[in-house]
Amino acid sequence: xxxxxxxxxxxxxxxxxxxxxxxARHAAAGAQSPVPGSGLxxxxxxxxxxxxPRMQVTVLGSKKYYPFTDGGRELFDMAGQGRLDVFFxxxxxxxxxxxxxxxxxxxxxxxxxxxxxxxGSAYLFYVVPRVILFREEHTRRVFVDxxxxxxxxxxxxxxxxxxxxxxxxxxxxxxxxxxRNRGRFTLxxxxxxxxxxxxxxxTGFDFDRPGTVPTTEPPSTEDLSVMRTMIxxxxxxxxxxxxxxxxxxxxxAAAS
Amino acid sequence: MxxxxxxxxxxxxxxxxxxxxxxxxxxxxxxxxxxxxxRKGARNLRLQTIPASGYAADLLIGAGCVxxxxxxxxxxxxxxxxxxxxxxxxxxxxxxxxxxxxxVHAELQAAQKGVPFVPMRGIIGSDILKNRDDWKQVDNPxxxxxxxxxxxxxxxxxxxxHAALADANGNVWVGRRxxxxxxxxxxxxxxxxxxxxxxxxxxxxxxxAAGTIPALYLEAVALAPQGAxxxxxxxxxxxxxxxxxxxxxxxxRTDEGFQSxxxxxxxxxxxxAAE
Numbered sequence: 001x002x003x004x005x006x007x008x009x010x011x012x013x014x015x016x017x018x019x020x021x022x023x024a025r026h027a028a029a030g031a032q033s034p035v036p037g038s039g040l041x042x043x044x045x046x047x048x049x050x051x052x053p054r055m056q057v058t059v060l061g062s063k064k065y066y067p068f069t070d071g072g073r074e075l076f077d078m079a080g081q082g083r084l085d086v087f088f089x090x091x092x093x094x095x096x097x098x099x100x101x102x103x104x105x106x107x108x109x110x111x112x113x114x115x116x117x118x119x120g121s122a123y124l125f126y127v128v129p130r131v132i133l134f135r136e137e138h139t140r141r142v143f144v145d146x147x148x149x150x151x152x153x154x155x156x157x158x159x160x161x162x163x164x165x166x167x168x169x170x171x172x173x174x175x176x177x178x179x180r181n182r183g184r185f186t187l188x189x190x191x192x193x194x195x196x197x198x199x200x201x202x203t204g205f206d207f208d209r210p211g212t213v214p215t216t217e218p219p220s221t222e223d224l225s226v227m228r229t230m231i232x233x234x235x236x237x238x239x240x241x242x243x244x245x246x247x248x249x250x251x252x253a254a255a256s
Numbered sequence: 257m258x259x260x261x262x263x264x265x266x267x268x269x270x271x272x273x274x275x276x277x278x279x280x281x282x283x284x285x286x287x288x289x290x291x292x293x294x295r296k297g298a299r300n301l302r303l304q305t306i307p308a309s310g311y312a313a314d315l316l317i318g319a320g321c322v323x324x325x326x327x328x329x330x331x332x333x334x335x336x337x338x339x340x341x342x343x344x345x346x347x348x349x350x351x352x353x354x355x356x357x358x359x360v361h362a363e364l365q366a367a368q369k370g371v372p373f374v375p376m377r378g379i380i381g382s383d384i385l386k387n388r389d390d391w392k393q394v395d396n397p398x399x400x401x402x403x404x405x406x407x408x409x410x411x412x413x414x415x416x417x418h419a420a421l422a423d424a425n426g427n428v429w430v431g432r433r434x435x436x437x438x439x440x441x442x443x444x445x446x447x448x449x450x451x452x453x454x455x456x457x458x459x460x461x462x463x464x465a466a467g468t469i470p471a472l473y474l475e476a477v478a479l480a481p482q483g484a485x486x487x488x489x490x491x492x493x494x495x496x497x498x499x500x501x502x503x504x505x506x507x508x509r510t511d512e513g514f515q516s517x518x519x520x521x522x523x524x525x526x527x528x529a530a531e
Contacts, residue, residue, distance in 0.1 A: 031333065032333060032334070061282070063490075068432075068434075069432045069434060070434040071361075071433070071434025071435035071436075071437065071438050072280075072283070072306065072307060072357065072361055072434075072435040073358065073361035073362075073364075073365065073434075073435065073438065074434070076357060076358035076361060077358075080358075080377055102329070103354060103383070103384075104345075108383065108387065109345065109348075109351075109352050109354075109387070110345065110346055110347070110348050111345065111346065112346065113342075114337075114341070114342035114345050114346060116308070116329040116330055116331035116337070116338065117308065117327055117328050117329030117330060117331075117354060117355075118328060118329065118354060118355070118356050118382070118384055119307075119308060119328050119329045119356065119357055120307075120328070120356060120357040120358060121356065122356035122359075122378055122379050122382040122384050122385075123356050123357070123358045123359070123376070123377065123378035123379065124378075125378070126377060126378040126379075127377055127378060149383045150381070150382055150383045151356075151382060151383070151384065152356075152378075152381075152382050153381040153382065156380065156381050157381075159401050159402065159403065160380050160381065160403060161377055161402060161404070241334075
């Protein structure tokens with residue numbers, strides 16, 4: 001935990017994700033996504049507290065928070081029907097047009113650096129209305145002018161069926177919004193402890209920004225307490241190591 | 257009773273060049289069968305991962321068993337990159353057919369229905385499509401200027417997976433892992449390992465029947481307790497063997513390290529978790 005901030009930098013990312021997921025009926029976090037998953041549980045908590053409609057949170061890799069019983073296809077088929085409002089996507093490379101590369105660097109197929117692969121991106125990026133791009137490394141290696149391989153494009157021609165796409169990009173430095181009509185990012189806010197210069201130095205693509213860039217709203221004392229007491233046990237179902245390292249949460253043997 | 261006495265007998269049923277469908281590490285990856293395929297010296301296998309893979313695909317590729325892989329991703333996840341896979345792709349020793357998860361599921365769904373293809377949303381404008389000459393972009397015949405992608409039915413020679421239970425009639429129980437059912441329905445035949453035997457008929461029991469694959473889809477079943485090790489297995493909450501996965505991730509960084517891993521844990525059949 002950072003002494004200066006009074007919270008862990010990841011707790012700010014979780015809170016920012018929760019704000020972007022507000023109002024969703026159903027939101028899901030994919031594999032290897034403990035921070036997005038925690039953000040969804042926080043948004044779900046806000047929905048419950050406000051007495052609004054129930055928000056379904058699905059966390060891949062969890063037993064308790066993964067409602068599908070008809071196989072791997074069910075998540076995708078259900079998303080294709082419009083039953084999933086929020087999902088997350090990352091990228092080995094992400095460019096200023098919102099294109100993501102999960103395949104590799106160099107000439108395909110015999111790339112110099114091979115990433116695992118595109119997973120569900122080339123589908124969910126089209127059909128899920130609110131896709132949040134999230135990457136915990138903010139460098140010019142990741143945020144490039146043009147990706148080497150388009151696993152999934154940020155935008156599509158008018159005649160391509162595409163109710164979904166990226167709405168935002170969250171990194172350890174800042175929050176960008178994405179305009180699908182213009183295919184460009186706009187810097188919305190910079191996280192406390194970081195500067196515009198740092199963002200410019202570490203971003204390899206061109207983006208828009210207001211004259212004065214605000215500081216990202218920090219998590220409230222109440223939200224920090226909710227994360228540490230109520231979200232930790234939920235995210236521990238899929239990510240026990242994360243819950244332990246972030247919040248010192250140890251599952252009670254008797255509770256399972 | 258299982259129809260095969262052990263995994264090596266199961267592996268012997270797989271001719272070189274076979275197309276195998278194989279589930280993702282956490283869904284019931286038949287790792288004991290992968291080890292048996294390496295021991296038998298299988299060659300030119302074509303793998304279709306449902307829809308991604310990790311340890312099993314990396315190991316089979318590293319051991320020279322694989323000529324081609326269709327996958328949405330190969331990764332050891334929190335344990336690191338799939339080094340043998342990455343090396344084989346880079347050097348061109350395997351053909352790679354990059355996919356996206358729902359398209360792989362759709363290929364199975366088409367095969368399951370016995371139709372030649374199914375249409376899919378998404379994918380248009382992705383470099384995945386540019387590199388898949390077996391996927392076609394057409395105009396939706398029911399629409400107006402609506403491009404859509406068709407993916408072909410993929411009928412594997414064998415669906416390979418690890419399941420929880422088998423009964424004396426050769427039915428196997430996969431619980432909520434519906435993708436294993438789809439895999440079995442889509443393939444010409446299935447080779448299955450199971451964790452344990454069920455005393456009774458799984459189809460007579462309503463709780464089990466809904467998650468049961470009937471014997472008619474299955475070629476052979478072998479009993480293989482901890483058959484997904486070192487991957488985790490959902491039945492009885494078997495966790496991933498983290499120490500073993502770390503050991504593999506490290507060993508597989510070099511040719512020598514990978515070879516000594518094979519010698520010890522595949523040819524030598526050492527089971528760190530069990531001993």
